[in-house]
Structure formats: C-alpha cells, structure tokens
Amino acid sequence: LEPFVLRSWWGGVQMGPPDPILGVTEAFKRDTNPKKMNLGVGAYRDDKGKPFVLSCVRKAEALIAAKQLDKEYLPIGGLGDFTKACAQLALGANNEVLSSGRNITVQTISGTGSLRIGANFLSRFHGGSRDVYLPKPSWGNHTPIFRDAGMQLKAYRYYDPSTCGFDFRGALEDISKIPEQSVILLHACAHNPTGVDPKQEQWKEISDIVKKRNLLVFFDMAYQGFASGDIDRDAWAVRYFIEQGHNILLSQSFAKNMGLYGERVGGFTVVCKDIEESKRVESQLKILIRPIYSNPPMNGARIATTILNTPELRLLWLEEVHGMANRIIKMREQLVAGLKKSGSSHNWQHVIDQIGMFCFTGLKPEQVERLTKEFSVYMTKDGRISMAGISSGNVGYLAEGIHAVTK
C-alpha cells in the first residue's frame, strides 16, 4: 500500500475529450495568419469583430449602480419582477396564461440552466415517458443535459442536407410515430445549428400532429428577437402552441438577445392546467433547485428587468436587437453576393433563407478542413458557421475561400 501522501483517489478518471467548439477557438488562437476568421464563436460580434455590449445594458447598469442595492439572496425561484417580465416577453403581456396565473416561471442560469432544470423536473415528475425527442441535428449540449438528468434521447428528422432546408415531410412522418406522452423538444426560432425554421403553416401542422400524438412539448427559445429582429414574430410558434392548448415547458435565454452571456440570465416556464397546479409545480421546482445552487445570481436579472420595465430602455433594446439581427441578415446577403461574384455556380440560397446566428453551409468535412488549412477560416466540422464572426471587412475573403473549396 502506497504511503498515504502518495495515494490517489482519481487514478481511474480518464482525460475527457476536449469540447469540440472550444477546440476550434484554441486552434484559431494559435494561427498566425492575419486574415484568419473564427466562425465557431456563438457570440455576437459587431462589424469590427468586437464583442458588443448593448447601450441599453450599459444604461441599465448605471441606473442599478445608482440605487446602491443590497446583495441579499434572491428567492429560490429568482427575482419576482424578472420572472414576470420574462414570461410576458415570451407569451405577450395579454396572454390568458399570465392573467389566469397558470404559469410558473423561475429564473435560471441562462438557457442551459433552464433546460437542465426542465430536464430534472421531467425526470422526477413525468411518469409518462423517459424519452426526449430532439430534432436532427440539435444543439450539441442538449444531449448531455437530458441524459445527465436521467432521460433518454431520441430524434426526429429535421434538417434536409439535400436542400439545406427543412425536411418537413420527414419531420411529420417521424413525429407521427413518437409514442404518446414522450417529450418533444422544439427550437422556437433560429434553429441551432442549422438556422432552418419551419414556416408558420408548417408549425400549424406540427402542432396538430403533436396534439394527436399527445406529446409533451418543450420549447427552447434562446434567440427571441435575434432571429427576425422582431420579438413577437420570433415567439409566434410558442404562442401558437399555447393557444392550441399545449401546456408547454419553455426555456428562455437572454445571453444573445441582450448580450448578457456571462451574466447567465434565463427563465424556465411550465404552463399548467390552472393556478392550483402551478403552485404545486412551483413548490417542487424549488425543492429541485435548492440542492443545485440554492438561488440564482442577481446581477443579470436586475439588468434584464430594468431594461424590460423601463420604457425608454425597452425601446432602445428592441432597436438594438433589430440592429444585431439586421447585421446578420446583411452578412448573409453579402456572403451570397460574394460567392456569385467569385464565380460560384452552386445554389447558395439557403445562406439567405436560414435565420439567426448560425448557417449550415452544406460544406463537407474535407472542404471544411481545406478552408481551415488553406484560408485560416475556422468552423465546426459539420460546416456550421457563426454569421456573427463575419464582418463587411472579411466577407469577401470568406466568399473566395468557400468558392475555392467548392468549385
């Protein structure tokens, strides 16, 4: 037996695989090419490639600092004014759900924290099924979130690589076969990683088939406002499903649409049958949350609340979110124009049709590798690029590079 001081508890702990997306940034940092581009980053950048802190956020911070508030613990479910404003933003201030009080909304640690609370809640209280159906593909972190919470992952067809668009027929076929009471996760807008969203008429059919199959709907809305530039338009599917009678679970994030990334601001909502049920669900959410982190961080929630509830800041925010979405849309248009100008004969319409932060270029792994090696353009192997990493200064270079590896 080894001397006590040399013993090891963790001899059996293997080195885990590096995070795929962080690996991209690591390699990018090491590259010395002055024309290098990091298109892996899932955070908005301005047209100079710099992180962007919204003016409404700075103004809100100044207002908050002036109040010299204390730092007492928030309640387990978070800042009351925040959860109220958060639910109103998603559902619309006049939503019947809010006036009847049949939702419970808790403040969470951004979108990930919200999804995990939801996953844990399902694992503990959803007797109907262990299965969560994700679109194929989905955000990489969805899988370990639900799996670590004790759920099983399954999938439904979503992305059609032959069109770089929505596989509507495939989705309906697969959803129509999902066993009753399974959980189905839907991206409310700006699907990550593909940028491919269903049209409103398609959402209606999805709602019908989900209702027929009696599935529990879990919406992940990480990009409200950021997708089309219009917060109500981006929340359309969520509100439609609720109108249609789905008592949904909903995760919201303010990381992208308010640029509050590292402040970790999010919400988790359960739309219940009535207010009585929402009280029972609330009590159990608190019992679940308390042994994970006790209560959520205050700073980001105070900022978000100040913005949402101060009329001139809310207006400013809506403008700035619109501005961010517009810059992305412009980059899409400029990239396609640049590809045409470079002489590409491929159909790049999907770059314009896709929506939100990300674009599934359709590039194959070997093409991605060439783009990285020969042009120092970094992206994930699935061909996903973050439009945020593109600026008017480098979109031409990117177009040339993509054309070079695809002609």
Next chain:
Amino acid sequence: MALLKSNKVISCLGNISPSLGVLSTRNSSWWGGVQMGPPDPILGVTEAFKRDTNPKKMNLGVGAYRDDKGKPFVLSCVRKAEALIAAKQLDKEYLPIGGLGDFTKACAQLALGANNEVLSSGRNITVQTISGTGSLRIGANFLSRFHGGSRDVYLPKPSWGNHTPIFRDAGMQLKAYRYYDPSTCGFDFRGALEDISKIPEQSVILLHACAHNPTGVDPKQEQWKEISDIVKKRNLLVFFDMAYQGFASGDIDRDAWAVRYFIEQGHNILLSQSFAKNMGLYGERVGGFTVVCKDIEESKRVESQLKILIRPIYSNPPMNGARIATTILNTPELRLLWLEEVHGMANRIIKMREQLVAGLKKSGSSHNWQHVIDQIGMFCFTGLKPEQVERLTKEFSVYMTKDGRISMAGISSGNVGYLAEGIHAVTK
C-alpha cells in the same frame, strides 16, 4: 359528429382517453400527480416573522449578516471593487466552463495560503461555482460519477439542512457521525472519534472547516489532529465545507487551519468555498470547488471531467460576483480593507454573544450559558427545547428554527436585552 366536435365533450374525453383524435388539450394536465411540496423550514420562519405586527419582533432565522441596526450590510471593499470594475467597461463574454481564471487562482490561494505546496506544484484543480451550494453539488456529482470506492457520505450530526438533498439528489447515500453533544451544547469528541473509527474505508466524510452550521461548535486544533489521524487510518475521502472563512474567528488563516493541516497530513481533499458570508456577496453567488490531486497530471484529468459535468448543468458560471471577489483579493488596499471588515463582522457577532450572556445573567438566569460564548460563527445552538422555542415565538415574537438555532446576525445592541429577557422567561 357534432357532439364529438363540442369542446366540452372533447376535453372530457381528453382527460379520460388522450388518444381519441384531435382534442382540445387546454384542460388536460401533465402534472396532476405532482404533490405540493413541504415549505422550506427556514423560509417558513421568515414568512411568519413578516406577518407578525409586534414592534419588538426579532428574526433570528436569517442566515445573512446584519449590522447593528439590523440592516443588510454591503462591504465597503465590495462597493469600491464595483466602482473599479464599472470604470473598466468590461464586456460580458462567456467565462470558461471552469470560471474566471484569476478568480479560481485567488480563491485557492485564500483557502490554502499563497505559499502552499499544492499550488506551486499545480496539483489542485479549482473551479468557480455558484456559491457554496453549487460547489457542494458539483462535488457530489463528481463523487457520484467517479468515486468507485463508496456511495456513502458521512455528515456530522447535525449538519446544514441542505447537505442531505445535495448529496442525495446527486446519487449518494447519507450517513452520519456523532458531533454535537446536547448535554454540554458542545463537541462530542469521543462520540465523533468512535463513530469515525467505524466508517468503512473509502467512504466520504464531510467536515465543516470552521463555524459549524447549525451548532457553532468547532473542534479545537488538538482535536482536529486526532480526527485527521483516525480519518487517515480509515482511509476516508475528506470533503471540507468552508462557508465561513474569516467570518468565524475574524482571521482568515486561523479559520483555514484545519483545511491546511489536513492537506499537510497528506489528505487529498475536496473543498467547497463560499464568498456569500465573508464578502457579503450572497446573491451574486460566488464560490469555488477544489480537488487536491496526487499530481498535476491527475489534476488535468480531473479538470477535464469536471468541465464535462458542469457544461450540461449551467455551461459556465456568472461573472459579476467573481469579478468583485477577484478585484478585492488582488488589489492590495481592497484586500486589507476586506480583512478589516470581515474582522469587524466577526467581532460584532462575538460581542453580541457576550452581551447576550451578560443579559441572561442580569435577568437572573441560573443556567450555564457559556456555550453561547464558546460557539463560533453566525449561528448559536441555544439548547432551547421545541416547546421553549414555541413560547419564545408566541409570547415574545422571537423567531428561530425549531432546533433552537439562532442567527447571531439578527441580534443588535438595541434588542439583545429583550432577547435575554425572553430566553430567561422561557427557561427559568
């Protein structure tokens, strides 16, 4: 067919048999089987306190520091740090999964001492966490996934209420070792050693580094040494919970003595730290979790797995509180100011203990209240029985948890006399 299209009938059918065609699901319920959960015992105390109209009421349930006017206290060093940070107009980009690098470094240094061999050899991995609770939970999850040696976590009896669900929800089993001696309101040293000597090898033992919650009873240094020996003999995995460094004695190095001693003795510990109390950063949620490994190579493997564990819980931790704590720890004049202010908070608590005992003697109490002075930190286990606690609440509007625990922070020079009278009245 018209009948089947009637919403009312459809919703009835929907409740009975969900698979019958297209139904209005508006009235159906996924959560019919979800029971109303019991209210949090401590929050229940505050709720009742709020409803009470007695102007002399006292809330001694609250686990947050109050100044001598009973007000929440934001430290000056915190306000100054915030001003420095605001002036820099920093961005809000995601922190790494393991948190702010400067924070985790300063956090580990604070606990272990800047010259600790563990730090120079790089054999610790320290991640930023969501205060103490978040730290304990990450540790519990890590144990559940990677500690093959045992499912059992041994808590002192009693321990902080939230320890149990933290470890249980992470998949561990809870056991206990004797700790508090109600007959002395002190440490049951013999009982603790006896119980620890029987713990199966490789089990996890949780130790409160200082200012035990809820009793305020800490082992003396000589007792810690014996505990270290028996824990070593039994080959137990030590998990220290240090939520009150600096807040217990007023001296950060003194409060970290047990943690540092155990490391010196060769225990490769797990350690949870919180800055909620000692920096008053409660709602900012600032904490750290450390694994002291065999060597730097092991720490890298452990780090990689901690990140894989953390990413699907919350991706990366909140930045604001960590920036404040780091600014304080790394800016010399702010660090000095902080040490003064932490000393001040601890001193006010100690003074309240002395004044309470003096008040009890003055009221004419013949009981031995020495334990109120001997106990340390935010809380005091008065020794009051449940029926005495009930009388104190009903007749004097003094609110505390049923186990007789009072938060010294809720006492001020203005109301300590009233409290002494009340306690005397229910115990004479």
